[in-house]
Amino acid sequence: MNPTIKDVARLARTSKSTVSRYLNGQPVKKNTEEALKSAIKELDYHPNINARRLVQSRTQVVGIVADDISNNFYSGILRGIEKVTNAHRYHCVYYSGTSNHQSEIDFLDLVQEGQVDGLIFISFSKRSQELLERIRDITIPIVLVGDGEADQQILSVDVDNQYGIHELIHYLHRIGHEKVAFIAGPNDIAATEYRTKGYKNALEELGLEYKREWIVGSDWSKEGGYKAMKELLKFGGFTALVASNDETAIGALLCAHELGFRVPQDFSIVGFDDIEIARWIYPTLTTIRQPLYEMGEKAADGLINIMKNTDEVMKERVLIRPELIVRNSCKNLL
Incomplete structure (x- = not known):
């Protein structure tokens, strides 16, 4: 027994x-x-979850919904969530939108049906107005990781993408770069808007030259970075390149090498994310490290507070500042 x-x-x-x-x-x-x-x-x-649900109308279970649970990029966020939920004796169950062919809106019923006490949605794609309106209108505990469109009625947690690009531009300027190109990301990713805005604002703030042909889009893949760099080199004139993620930076680096350029002697290249390979390529990549673990902790803390209906519950957009990681892919021009 x-x-x-x-x-x-x-x-x-x-x-x-x-x-x-x-x-x-x-x-x-x-x-x-x-x-x-x-x-x-x-x-x-092991506690009997069904019995607990009958007695308390609670499950002590938190649902984590990721657009693609197999994405290794989310592992730091999940570890942060688990640390907090485990400390409060909540169990986590995981759902993948991709595997289930469902959008986030399809998972809202999990709380209303009593399967979980609250939900954390993890996605860096732009969220639909329909989803945001549904979350505003219902009272179930939900926290968003990623896009929240600065909604003050929903608790959402994200990296401060604009600040991260701002730090990269200012670093390049400190070492003498005044002509800086940019590889943007895909339009369906929320961070693309903020990172592009960070690039433009930093140039204006520092009085640096802005050229429309120095901005090229990408799909955030290595192949996309390769193609974008090839396009940028048709115009030339820049001394540094800010790629809006590390994958495109690696693709741009390969393109430069294959076309006979040297990095950082001919171009400085920086990325964003600090993925594992960024410190193993040559030259090692200067980049922005995302605070993924802290984002998970903050999201879980917020959800616990909402579920406990504590006085300090805040419905707001929380932006966590990332960290500049300086390696060997930039040349000091001073």
């Missing part, structure tokens, strides 16, 4: 009500907590 709360209480030498309080996230004495952890581990006890 499966162990029960009564078995846990007997082994930990405490009462069933104390076990219940502990399992529901309420504080207990430190020595009692240690005894309960030991008993639960020894008995391999």
